[in-house]
Amino acid sequence: MPEKIYSYQQLFNFTTQVFQHMGCPATQAELAAEVLISADLRGIDSHGVARLSGYVRLWEAKRVNAKPNIRIIHETPSTAVVDGDSGLGLVVAPFAMQVAIEKAKKAGTGWVSVQNSNHFGIAGYHAMMALEYDMIGMAMTNASPLVAPTFSTERLLGTNPICVTIPAGEEPAFVADLATTTAANGKLEILQRKNLEAPQGWIQDKDGHASTNAHELKTGGALLPLGGDREHGSHKGYALGAVVDIFSAVLSGANYGPWVPPFPAYVPMPTGMPGKGIGHFFGAMRVDAFRPADEFKQHMDNWIRRFRSAKTVEGEEKVLIPGDPEREMEAIRMQEGIPLLDAVVNDLSTVGEKFGLSL
Amino acid sequence: MPEKIYSYQQLFNFTTQVFQHMGCPATQAELAAEVLISADLRGIDSHGVARLSGYVRLWEAKRVNAKPNIRIIHETPSTAVVDGDSGLGLVVAPFAMQVAIEKAKKAGTGWVSVQNSNHFGIAGYHAMMALEYDMIGMAMTNASPLVAPTFSTERLLGTNPICVTIPAGEEPAFVADLATTTAANGKLEILQRKNLEAPQGWIQDKDGHASTNAHELKTGGALLPLGGDREHGSHKGYALGAVVDIFSAVLSGANYGPWVPPFPAYVPMPTGMPGKGIGHFFGAMRVDAFRPADEFKQHMDNWIRRFRSAKTVEGEEKVLIPGDPEREMEAIRMQEGIPLLDAVVNDLSTVGEKFGLSL
Numbered sequence: 001m002p003e004k005i006y007s008y009q010q011l012f013n014f015t016t017q018v019f020q021h022m023g024c025p026a027t028q029a030e031l032a033a034e035v036l037i038s039a040d041l042r043g044i045d046s047h048g049v050a051r052l053s054g055y056v057r058l059w060e061a062k063r064v065n066a067k068p069n070i071r072i073i074h075e076t077p078s079t080a081v082v083d084g085d086s087g088l089g090l091v092v093a094p095f096a097m098q099v100a101i102e103k104a105k106k107a108g109t110g111w112v113s114v115q116n117s118n119h120f121g122i123a124g125y126h127a128m129m130a131l132e133y134d135m136i137g138m139a140m141t142n143a144s145p146l147v148a149p150t151f152s153t154e155r156l157l158g159t160n161p162i163c164v165t166i167p168a169g170e171e172p173a174f175v176a177d178l179a180t181t182t183a184a185n186g187k188l189e190i191l192q193r194k195n196l197e198a199p200q201g202w203i204q205d206k207d208g209h210a211s212t213n214a215h216e217l218k219t220g221g222a223l224l225p226l227g228g229d230r231e232h233g234s235h236k237g238y239a240l241g242a243v244v245d246i247f248s249a250v251l252s253g254a255n256y257g258p259w260v261p262p263f264p265a266y267v268p269m270p271t272g273m274p275g276k277g278i279g280h281f282f283g284a285m286r287v288d289a290f291r292p293a294d295e296f297k298q299h300m301d302n303w304i305r306r307f308r309s310a311k312t313v314e315g316e317e318k319v320l321i322p323g324d325p326e327r328e329m330e331a332i333r334m335q336e337g338i339p340l341l342d343a344v345v346n347d348l349s350t351v352g353e354k355f356g357l358s359l
Numbered sequence: 360m361p362e363k364i365y366s367y368q369q370l371f372n373f374t375t376q377v378f379q380h381m382g383c384p385a386t387q388a389e390l391a392a393e394v395l396i397s398a399d400l401r402g403i404d405s406h407g408v409a410r411l412s413g414y415v416r417l418w419e420a421k422r423v424n425a426k427p428n429i430r431i432i433h434e435t436p437s438t439a440v441v442d443g444d445s446g447l448g449l450v451v452a453p454f455a456m457q458v459a460i461e462k463a464k465k466a467g468t469g470w471v472s473v474q475n476s477n478h479f480g481i482a483g484y485h486a487m488m489a490l491e492y493d494m495i496g497m498a499m500t501n502a503s504p505l506v507a508p509t510f511s512t513e514r515l516l517g518t519n520p521i522c523v524t525i526p527a528g529e530e531p532a533f534v535a536d537l538a539t540t541t542a543a544n545g546k547l548e549i550l551q552r553k554n555l556e557a558p559q560g561w562i563q564d565k566d567g568h569a570s571t572n573a574h575e576l577k578t579g580g581a582l583l584p585l586g587g588d589r590e591h592g593s594h595k596g597y598a599l600g601a602v603v604d605i606f607s608a609v610l611s612g613a614n615y616g617p618w619v620p621p622f623p624a625y626v627p628m629p630t631g632m633p634g635k636g637i638g639h640f641f642g643a644m645r646v647d648a649f650r651p652a653d654e655f656k657q658h659m660d661n662w663i664r665r666f667r668s669a670k671t672v673e674g675e676e677k678v679l680i681p682g683d684p685e686r687e688m689e690a691i692r693m694q695e696g697i698p699l700l701d702a703v704v705n706d707l708s709t710v711g712e713k714f715g716l717s718l
Binding site for chain 1: 435437440465468472510515523525537538539540541542561563567586587591597601602605606634644646658659661662665666670671673678679
């Protein structure tokens with residue numbers, strides 16, 4: 001598919017200006033741009049600037065508050081609930097993660113559940129904030145319902161990602177960032193654009209039958225929880241997605257399950273919503289709340305080296321450590337630029353025209 | 360397969376006596392029996408009295424200390440590391456979970472990593488301890504290496520389960536207890552006994568090729584992480600199993616990865632072990648550290664009822680809430696008794712003879 005290459009700085013400047021024209025204060029606009037484009041850098045193209053127009057449309061629909069009063073509404077020594085005041089999740093999430101980190105400095109760990117937020121980009125950005133403090137970081141969020149629990153024909157959960165980041169010593173950090181579905185929606189979108197079939201176990205049709213039609217979601221089909229079907233453990237993926245939903249939204253007072261507000265601004269809001277906005281959950285654990293940080297990091301290096309040097313299946317170069325592919329992609333794209341599909345470039349141009357900006 | 364039925368009380372009395380004859384103090388012997396048989400009650404037969412002879416053999420091999428000095432060796436307001444002193448995990452784990460609960464009472468949450476322990480039965484028993492305090496409970500453990508990470512032919516991880524329990528109001532609690540593999544080893548053992556093939560995606564052979572031979576583990580094969588293969592998300596199951604390993608053992612100072620001590624006493628210990636015993640990780644979060652408990656539980660009821668009443672795939676009665684099947688099994692077996700295969704009964708008889716006990 002045709003594409004153009006842009007430097008990180010080009011995309012950062014453009015995106016920052018868009019957020020500023022929406023009314024975001026300068027520092028928040030820069031932060032939101034940094035979070036958004038961290039997805040493009042790390043190769044998770046579906047969550048990066050390709051979504052910028054979606055955020056703008058949510059703002060136009062008055063579902064995003066450009067000047068939110070983000071605040072703690074409840075707390076204990078190791079916990080807090082944050083109200084995002086309908087702000088961009090791209091700004092609310094780093095605020096909440098910083099609260100978790102500050103709690104962890106004093107209490108050993110910090111756990112923050114967030115209500116009244118919007119989509120927060122990639123979980124990895126937020127969880128990785130913990131690393132520079134020698135802390136383990138965690139981030140999760142619920143999202144628009146696209147996933148059918150095992151045996152359900154209804155879509156009741158989002159792709160509800162979990163990210164866990166763990167500092168190491170000489171080795172790069174361990175960064176596991178995973179949707180609790182067999183495949184992320186972004187991967188399905190790639191197949192849709194290329195008109196290819198999806199593998200078995202990714203999706204079901206509106207009646208809950210296995211399907212390989214990548215367009216099934218448009219006619220009432222659903223993404224499947226990690227595992228795919230009952231025989232392959234889909235009840236486990238469903239349970240993990242459910243835990244993300246409950247930690248993010250039932251703990252905080254956000255909307256959960258089928259009531260999570262949809263990302264596309266043209267989709268009507270669900271009726272009977274039980275909470276405020278969408279929900280996130282963050283955690284930070286000081287490693288020296290368990291054992292000396294140097295000792296921990298030496299053992300993490302040992303763990304990583306042992307796994308990375310494991311004997312591989314024929315044809316595979318090495319066993320990967322979670323985070324390896326994204327870190328390698330980030331190094332390449334920071335140097336060589338970020339390729340954007342023409343459709344995304346056109347979309348960004350349309351956004352730019354609204355505000356008199358050019359990419 | 361032929362089987363006999365035993366009442367909970369029969370199995371409890373017998374098991375308690377076995378542990379007492381090993382030298383466990385009476386209260387610890389009773390606790391260990393309760394934890395062990397909770398697996399049989401909940402239908403997780405592979406982790407119940409079928410393993411009693413295995414624990415006895417570990418004690419005979421001097422790998423289990425019947426009179427452990429279980430103690431906290433490091434702590435902060437919300438964390439602790441517990442040294443299990445080579446005790447039965449069945450006793451060490453409830454001790455550590457109680458520490459997590461006590462921490463949570465004061466700090467909002469409590470997180471405990473454990474070194475120098477042994478196998479702890481089912482994760483569900485320990486995590487469910489949090490429920491009576493209106494807390495969310497978490498329990499995980501590493502285990503003998505039987506699982507190959509994505510692209511690896513080597514077995515580097517255990518089936519490393521994660522359990523999350525969440526209190527509700529009028530509805531029964533949410534209890535997700537899952538091995539981070541496509542299928543638990545216990546399910547594979549059932550197929551072995553019946554000489555049936557395994558579904559695709561459960562196991563690989565010694566060269567890392569997909570296999571349906573349920574006996575593959577005896578010739579160098581491995582269980583597969585949840586997802587099965589890369590296309591179906593096995594890198595996610597691998598990442599989750601890795602997180603369990605690191606939280607349980609790298610944080611605590613236990614053995615991790617391929618160095619986790621094997622459960623069968625006849626398997627030699629790995630060389631170059633980097634820690635002590637096997638590791639666990641426990642968490643407790645007061646729900647009222649986030650929002651009022653009554654409010655939380657009303658919303659959990661709403662969550663549970665919405666999911667349970669979802670429209671189902673034809674032929675399926677209802678969408679299950681994690682914990683439903685095990686709770687229903689427990690009610691039945693508490694009333695009607697626990698069926699044991701003849702092979703298990705013979706095994707228990709042999710154990711009984713060592714100590715002059717009869718089942």
